[in-house]
Amino acid sequence: MPTLDDLLRDSAWARGVSPAQLERVRAETAERSVPAGGYACRKGEPVAHWIGVVDGLLKLGIVSPEGKAATLTGVPSGGWFGEGSLLKSEPRRYDAIALRDTRVALMPRATFVRDTGATVN
Helix, strand or coil, rough: CCCCHHHHHHHHHHHHHHHHHHHHHHHHHHHEEEEECCCCCCCCCCEEEEEEEECCCEEEEEEEHHHHHEEEEEEEEECEEEEHHHCCCCCCCEEEEEEECCEEEEEEHHHHHHCCCCCCC
């Protein structure tokens, strides 16, 4: 079963940071379990974390004002999402729903900005 350490170490972005930065990321990144059908995040929430999938599968989707549901993408184990909203400091634009029991990594905005060199608007 993949671990948070595996996710961080094996992520493509990790090759571009120093060992000290990766250690800080690990120390500041939390893991949370989301049961099948549960929400990892909801549309309209403030965005405070970059989210990675340690193990499981998330569906990113929206529901129109008319009630029509649309799936935007799936995020499998090893994937990350939410950097756009994080960089723009805007509310989340979609729901992330676990399609099976899923463990997610929550990297705080400050860690994302400091250790990836990203610029937040």
